[in-house]
Amino acid sequence: MPTPLTRNAKLTIAQLQAAMDEFVGSRGWYGPDSEKPQEPRNLAASISLEANEVLEWFQWSNRVEPDEVGGELADVVLYCVQLANVLGLDLGDALSRKLELNNSRFPEVEDQQWQRRLAS
Ligand SMILES: [Mg+2]
Numbered sequence: 001m002p003t004p005l006t007r008n009a010k011l012t013i014a015q016l017q018a019a020m021d022e023f024v025g026s027r028g029w030y031g032p033d034s035e036k037p038q039e040p041r042n043l044a045a046s047i048s049l050e051a052n053e054v055l056e057w058f059q060w061s062n063r064v065e066p067d068e069v070g071g072e073l074a075d076v077v078l079y080c081v082q083l084a085n086v087l088g089l090d091l092g093d094a095l096s097r098k099l100e101l102n103n104s105r106f107p108e109v110e111d112q113q114w115q116r117r118l119a120s
Pocket of ligand 1: 053071
């Protein structure tokens with residue numbers, strides 16, 4: 001069953017993985033003669049290229065165009081999602097494990113500066 005994709009959908013990581021799999025599959029990009037072969041190297045390169053498109057927005061200024069920058073961030077994330085698909089990884093699980101690892105590696109600050117930042 002196709003994953004419902006609407007502009008305001010709040011998808012879980014698993015739903016994003018399913019939606020990307022469906023998107024790529026429905027365009028024939030998994031096929032042997034695909035113009036966009038879903039090889040790990042190609043997807044890893046695409047992540048890097050899209051990350052540089054994010055960086056380009058801040059090359060000469062810190063001006064933020066939310067829709068434009070958001071679109072580039074989405075490109076990065078979607079290529080990450082697709083690389084996880086191709087590698088058979090549960091990206092939600094990988095993200096949870098990394099957050100847990102970071103929580104143990106980096107101690108919390110004593111003051112509540114981060115809370116003030118979130119409140120501003
Ligand atoms: Mg892009």
